[in-house]
Amino acid sequence: MGTRFSKSASPYILNQPKTVTASPTSDSEAATTASNILLLAERLEQCMRRLQGCFLSADGKAMDYLGMKNSPQFVEFVNCAVELQQASLTPLSGVSNESLRKAFFINIYNLMTMHALIELSARDTGIPRSMLDVKDFWRSFEYKIGGLTFSLDDIEHGILRGNRPHPRDLWSRCYFNAKDERVPLALSQCDPRIHFCLNCGAQACPRVSVYSGTDTGSLESALNGAAKAFCAENIVLDGTRNEIHLSKIFQWYEQDFGSDRTGMLARVSGWLNDDKEVQLRALMSKEAKVIFVPYDWRVNSTSQAGA
Known part of the structure; x- marks a missing residue:
């Protein structure tokens, strides 16, 4: 299958500040939550639920990306995503916060996928027919969070799979090298249920859902339900x-x-x-x-x- 999109010289930061239409979120609320990753995570969950309510198909497997891209719900989400750059990841660090970290990065992965596809829809080429039409899709787009950058592959393999190598990489023992600043964020163990939660934009992917890590029991129930x-x-x-x-x-x-x-x-x-x-x-x-x-x-x- 031919490739219609080429990888840029460096990954594109999706949540970089840009001029956007004013969001329903007040300036005071944004200032209060910008540096608080836990409050910001809750706002992102709310944004995701609003996007799903308006643009997700009944079976939870398909999105109306073209309808979403100019919507006030998407503008609100983009503004919230920009605030991730200033947020500290420290409250998500450590073994005791693994449920929070797991839910946060599952949601970020799914939001980034939607965000990247909408970014592609705004370009002359438009939304691709196949995810394989986009060269290195999972490494070509990134979010900057707390001063660190994360591609979709970084999140899946480096964080959620507990720093396990990409399945294509047969010679490595880990995804991040030992000196990588993101290593402390990797989950201590690989929970295989994450594979039933991550939606990479393909029709064969799992349903899109929102996950919350504030209640470990609720997260466990949601992960088992997805599985x-x-x-x-x-x-x-x-x-x-x-x-x-x-x-x-x-x-x-x-x-x-x-x-x-x-x-x-x-x-x-x-x-x-x-x-x-x-x-x-x-x-x-x-x-x-x-x-x-x-x-x-x-x-x-x-x-x-x-x-």
Whole structure:
């Protein structure tokens, strides 16, 4: 497949200050929350919920990017995102704040994806038809947060996967090097459920949701809900043919779910309903063939894709 978008000499900072229409957020509120990452995270969650309420499809899988880009809801979000540059990440640091950090960076990842696609829609080329049409999409756009920069890959692999290397990088032991200032923000362990929460803009991606880390129990419930919803839709069991059909996500990140194929399937079985779990384990005992379904990289836009 040809590439219609080239990577710029350096990543584009999406949340750099620019002249925008006044946001409904008051100046005093912005000043109060600009340096407080926890309050800013709550405002971003609110912005995300408003964007979803107006522009997310009923099944939670597609966005109206063209309708969103000139909306007051998007302007409000952009202004809030700009404030991330001045916020301190210290309140999110440390093992005791991992739930907050996990929810924050899941939301930032999904917001950045939307923001980047809208940025592309404003260019002459418009929204791509496929995420693979954009060269190095996941490294070409960044947010600056508290003086540090984060691309989508930085967030997924460096932070949320606990500083594990990109699946394509077979020779590295970690994503960030030991001297990287972002290393302290990496989660201490890789929670494989993040793969059911991150939406990279493709139609095969999980549903877009908002996550809050202020209540660990609520976050756990939301993560389990995302896992069960994704597995219900993306695991197909064929007892007649002795086959297990899985999303490519389980192939790319197999080591996040278990030490081997059997471990991965055993972990996944816990997110299936009782009948389907029994069926999966029966197929596993028969050494069923595992088939990874080709990923649908078409952009999850309800608007007409760029030509």
